[in-house]
Structure formats: C-alpha cells, structure tokens
Amino acid sequence: MSYGPSEIKLIRVYASVVQNQGFAAAQEKLNLSVSAISTYMSQLETLVGVTLCHRGRGGFRLTEKGRLYYAEVQALLDRLDSFESYTSALRDDLGGSLNVGLIDSIVSDPALPLAAVIREFISLHPRVRLSMHVANPYELQVAVTERRMDLAIGTFPTSMNGLVFQELYNEQHWLYCGDQHALYGVEQPSIYEIERQPLVGRGFWHKAEHAHHESSSEVGSAENMEARLLLILSGCFIGYLPEHLAGLWQHRSHLRALAPESFSYQAKFALCIRRDRQRDRHVMAFRDFLSAQFKGNTTTGRG
Template sequence: MQRKSIIPKPLSEYDLRLLRIFVAVVEHNGFSAAANTLGITRSTISVHMSNLETRMQLKLCLRGRAGFSLTEDGQIVYRAVMELFESFDGFSLLVNTLGQELSGELVILCADQLDGTKQQKLAEVIQKVHDLSPHLNLVLDGDSISDIERALLKDKAHIGLFPSYQQIEGLQYKEVFSEKIYLCCSNLHPFFNKTDNELSEHDLATANAVHPGIDIDLEGKSQLSKLNLSAKSYQFDTRKAMILSGRYIGYLPQSSIQQDLNLGLMRIIKPSECFYPFTLSMVTKKTARDSRKVEMITDIFNQVFNL
C-alpha cells in the first residue's frame, strides 16, 4: 500500500519551519553545526527532523557513525525546497517593486558585434531607458548564444540580442534586423583578382573556409556545405580577421566589411549566388521574474527599431 504524506495543502507555517531547519541541516552537513546556526539544541533539531520525516512519510537523511548524508528522497526534497524558497524570494522582490520606480540592474546581452547603425540604435535605447528609469543600473555585455539563453531562462538577464536560427522552449523571439551574409575574401587571397566567372565551384569547394561555429538556417547550411570548412569562428570581428589573413574565405554581413570593401581590402564573391539571410532577434523569457523591466525594455526596442 502506497504511503501518503500528511503535510497539508497549502503548507502550514509549521511545515515551512521544519523545511527551513531541514535546509540548515543539509547546508551545515549535520545536526551539530546546524544547531549553532539556528540557536537551538541538537536534540531539538532531531525531534523536528523526525517530525518532518513522519509528516512526509519519507526517510530524508542518514546519521550515525558514518556521518550525515541525504537519502535519494532527501536529495530530491532538498532541491524542491530550494526552488520553493527561491520562488518566495522572487515573490517578495516582485511585490516590493510594484508601484515603485524601477531600480536594480537591467541586463542586456548581445551575441554579435554590432555595426555602426545598430550601435546607434542601441545607444538610443539606452538613452530612453536612462531617461525613463534613471535609478536603473544598466549592464550591457557580450556573450555566447548558449550562455545568453541560460541567463534569460534563469532570470539573470532581461533581454538578449542574437540570431534566432534555433528557438528554444521558454523564450520568445522578435526580429529586429535582417540582412544578407555574403561570401568574401581579402586582397591577400588568390581569389581577389579573379572575376566571378573565373571562379568555379571546384575552386570554392577546395579553398580553406571559415565555419560560423553555430547551427544556422537551411539556406546557410546549404551554402556552407559547398565549402571546405577548415576553421571556425563565430564572432564577426574574429571571423573577419581570419579572412583578412588571406588564408581563408568566409561569410560576413556587408555592413561589417563595407569600409574594407571601399578601401579595396576585401571583395564579395558571387553576390547573386553565394549568400544567406542573417536575422538578429530580440529575445526575452516568456514568464520573466522582473516582468516590469522586460516590458519596459521591449517597449523601448519596439519604438527605436520600429517593430
């Protein structure tokens, strides 16, 4: 016969007290150390833990000559309790901010180097955020797509700017900018002084080329499949440096190389054939803890980028 926990729904204040004692015992690796922190005797903690185990109908921990350790059930309960207490903290934070001017940090993370146009747009966003909420501490930084995704899901960031080739559950995406990515080489590469007609598919397929380092859309994968991908670089600026070396060809947005094109340092190869789309998206968590901050920053992005 399956045993059922006798802990009521919702949790009583007594149950929450027992769970806090349980967390203290786990974090101090035993009853004695927890007793000093909690200001109660070891025997009192033992009684409380026995009561908690009885109410849950679970064995949470082992104690004896071998020392203190959690059972498998105890480990699961500990993780669940930590999530519960974290949700309490989030609720308190939310309530404390209601009706008040926004404060604390507002974190914006970008996965790509921004060209001059997008930098100017982002500067306008920052200007509006500061004027609207001068007590916010703005954090603007760069990171990898996977790290930005994790930061958003864990409420460590409020908004991310990165290509939305692969969308994941829990995040929402909105396109803010789109442009074409072109195959190019530098003036140090053998292809530079050849016309497009002189460059065969075999030439392109055998030349050393740079892979962007992430999964991209089907059009991009199709273009990359035709090349000899012998190097990898995600960031536009580092990829550009590899191409400028004259040892590699690779795909870059025209906006990031326009000055080099004007100076004759780079050229685009077969622009009517060798390209794929690049879309920069504004990404937020669907159910963000700091929802007011996320709503404010997304509204400002919508204004500035005419979304």
C-alpha cells in the same frame, strides 16, 4: 541568523562566482580582485558554516552542499529582485537590475540603434542597474531560460522551448575574401572555384552557409565575428560577414564580396525573453523602447 546588506553582498558574490565558474572569471563581472573575492567567499563559508566550493590547482567546483545552497541563493535573489521591483512600482519608479544579453559585433549595425535605446531607457529609469553581456545564440538562450539574463538580442538559428522571440530586423550577410586571397584579383571567379575555397565557419552555422560549402575539405572556425574577420583578412579563408561589419574594410579595399548574386543570406534578429516574463516591468520597459524602433514586427514562440 539575520541577513543584512553585508550578508546579501556576500551571497551575490557567491552567485556570480558560480555563474562564471571561478574566481578569476567573476572578476570583471564583480569589479573585484581575486583576493577580494576569495575573502568574501571565506566570510560567507564562515557565516554559513559549511564549505561551499573547492578552489585551487584542481580548478573551481562546488561541493554537494554548495550546489544545494546555490539553488536556494538563486531563489532568494529572484525574490529580492522581484520585491525591489514591487516597491519601485509602488512609487511608479523602476529600480532593481536588468541583465541584457547580446550577440557579438552589433555595435556597428545602423539597423540596431541600441545606444539610443539604452540612453532613453536610463534617462527614464535611472535607478535600474543595467548590465550587458556578449555570448553566442545558444548561450544567450540558456542564460535567459535560467534567469541569468532578463532578455537577449541576437540571431537564433534554433529556438528553445519556453522562450518567446519578437522579430526585429534582418541583417545582410555576404561572402567575402581578403585582399591577400587568391580570388581577390580574379574578376569573375566561378561558383566552382569559390565553393572549393577553405571557409571559416562558426560554432553555429546558418543553413545558407552550409548549403554552398558542404564540399569544402578545409574549414576554419571562429566563435565571434571579429575572429572570423581576422581569418578572412589573412587571405587563407573566405567567409560570411555582416555587411555593416565588412563595410569599412571593403571601403579600404581589404575585402571583396564574392559573387553576391549567388552567395548571400539574411540573419533574422530577434528579442528573446522567457514566456513567463513577458509582463515583467523591467522587460516590458526595455522592450517598449526597442520595439519603437521596429514597428510592425511580429512575435513568435515555442513551448
């Protein structure tokens, strides 16, 4: 059986469907309709001669042969990407792909001029297919570990083995309430009053957030900063937000920082890569552009 560009395309569709756990979830990544994805999957199963996955009302799940095939697909795509990078290196021109993971709500942060980094990277390496994905810190580390992402930028309260973290900068967080909250009009609320307010948290807590609110009996939850901001603006909760995200709302008098001398912390932002990929040309190129913005910072790692 020979594999040309059309067969490789089918394989890449399959890999994306597995990584996104279903046809519908892979639509945005592939920029294809569900019906088109279904057609490609049927063509691949005909080519391979086995059923790779079950889909329907029971949801998406791989067959046993589908799991075995996916393991080989991952190895094949890694080799193809490495080969493309190698041939690009022969002509001193980066090609292939670079998948970058990001934590949410960093576009408004002036301390991280990511748009400028992307512009410089693409202008020098126009043949690289650059993809960006937003996820929480745990998901980012898993994706980098599993090679689904080449690198990630975010704050990582805990670190996984086998990864290297290059410190970038500190993001300032304050504790806020919305203009509909009972404490908004209180000139100097006491620490006791603040600590007794329902707090909106995240799936991953910073230790400073825990320290001040262990006694709270009611806690809301939000998995991204925009959702956290919305809950705070409702007036039902208080919560920590990055200064850059809260700034516009504070300027419009919709948010107020509560006892900033007592309730604040800095989230350490870092670049995360696999230890064994530090010499990868794509990773090195992007890291160099990013590092130029944060000279003098250090690299830490585990495992």
